[in-house]
Amino acid sequence: MKRSYVAPDDFEVTPERLEWAMQTFQITEEEVKRQTDEWHDFEYRRAYSDWNRAWKRWFRQAEMFGTLRREHKPRRPEVVSEEQRTQDVRKWQEDMERLGISVVDAKKASVR
Numbered sequence: 001m002k003r004s005y006v007a008p009d010d011f012e013v014t015p016e017r018l019e020w021a022m023q024t025f026q027i028t029e030e031e032v033k034r035q036t037d038e039w040h041d042f043e044y045r046r047a048y049s050d051w052n053r054a055w056k057r058w059f060r061q062a063e064m065f066g067t068l069r070r071e072h073k074p075r076r077p078e079v080v081s082e083e084q085r086t087q088d089v090r091k092w093q094e095d096m097e098r099l100g101i102s103v104v105d106a107k108k109a110s111v112r
Helices: 015-026 029-041 052-064 082-098 104-110
Strands: 005-007 043-048
Touching: 005 052, 015 029, 015 052, 029 052
Parallel strands: none
Antiparallel strands: 005 043
């Protein structure tokens, strides 16, 4: 295979490559396409013959340099029972007393 400094025009993101990138880096299909476009426009200092390997390396470097746009899924708020809440408040009050801080002073400090 001939070595080249630019990615071949016929390089395709196969379903296997797409799945690899999405699963490995927890990114969307759109991000895989965006990164692939960036990669395709890049001109390398050294020639490559294994463009699949160069493509994967691009994604690893993007992760290392923090240029991947990750899919952010909103987290669900934790549901706490009234019993657990009451226990947490009691523990907090006991901790404040043990430290010599009155609960009233602690509440005022948190309001500021």
